[in-house]
Amino acid sequence: MDGTADETLSGTAPATPPLAAKRRARLRTTALVLAAQLAVLGAFIGFWEYMTAWNSQAAFMFGSPSAIANFLVQMARDGSLFRDTYVTGMETLLGFAVGNIIGTLIGLSLWYSRFVSRVVEPFVIAIGSIPIIALAPIIIIWFGTGLTSKIAMSTLSVVIVALVTSYKGAVGVDPDQINLMRTLGASKFQIFRKLVVPASLTDIFAGLKLTVGFALIGAIVGEFMSSSEGLGHAIFKAGSLYIIPKVFAALVATIALALVLTFLVGKVERLLMPWRRLA
Structure with a gap:
């Protein structure tokens, strides 16, 4: 009879696999963090409701959670909540995709020539320093x-950040690994494809998570300037009529949209970088 059977018969359970123990510890930590977040959110909403219930001026200026919830229900019933969220979500996704594809391709390609990267650096900084809202009339x-104009605003909000993060990841590759591949006879394209791009994925996905918010901001700003639908249009219209709870209701939908998109980016990251699950 082998050692495992002897341990089972003697009442001694086999040792817990380290990976399973790590996963259980991670789940416990995640549950504690989630519980703490919900407690903080609940306390904040309760305090907000209490303060606005006893102060009419505060209720007008900041709305109240109950009034915001009522507007969310009303907007869901008449369909405007889902329609506006869909429109803004589509603009955000398209701008997010186009901006990240263009920015990442340019950022990674700059690895090929440090001379070119130094030449274009001040132009990238200059373009990135322009407030996106200043470009709205031109767009x-x-x-x-x-x-198209909303997608363009969203794209412009994303492209520079994607370029910078991808370039940072590319130039941050270990030089010793590059030299090793060169000594083994790898071409520059092989080094780029098999080493630089995979090593840059961490920075690229960090940029993707960051640019979700930028893409959404660009779409919202575009809707502020000219639109007949979308969450930005709902916020602008409610604000112009001083319906503060409806403004916050549209903001809640905007936050929910941003969280969903960030969650999806995280899922794609775990799919393309499975080794990150074990970290």
Whole structure:
């Protein structure tokens, strides 16, 4: 009879696999963090409701959680909540995708030539320093007031961040690993494809998570400038009528949309980088 059977018969359970123990510890930590977050959120909402219930001026200025919930229900019933969320979500996704594809490709390609990267660096900084809202009138003149202008605003909000993060990941690759591949006869393209790109994925996905919010901001700003639907339009219209609880209701939907998109980016990251699950 082998050692495992002897341990079982003697009442001694086999040792817990380290990986399973690590997963259980991670689940316990996640549950504690989630419980703490819900407690903080619940306390904040309770305090907010209490303060606005006893102060009419505060209720007008900040709304109340109950009034915000009522507007969310009302907007869901008339369909405007889902319609506006869909429109803004589509603009955000398209701008997010286009901006990250362009920015990541340019950022990674700059690894090929440090001379070119030094030449374009001040131009990248100059473009990145322009407030996106300052470009809105020009974007409307160029692309009109339809969907294309919102996608362009979202793309411009994303592309520089994606370029910088991907370039940072590319130039941060260990030089010893690059030299090792060169001594083994690898071409520059092989080094780029098999070493630089995989090693840059951590920075690229960090940039993707960051640019979700930037893409959403660009879409919202575009809707502020000219639109007849979308969460930005709902916020602007409610704000112009001083319906503060409805403004916050649209903001809640915007936050929920951002959280869903960030969650999806995290899922893609775990799919393309399975080794990160074990970290």
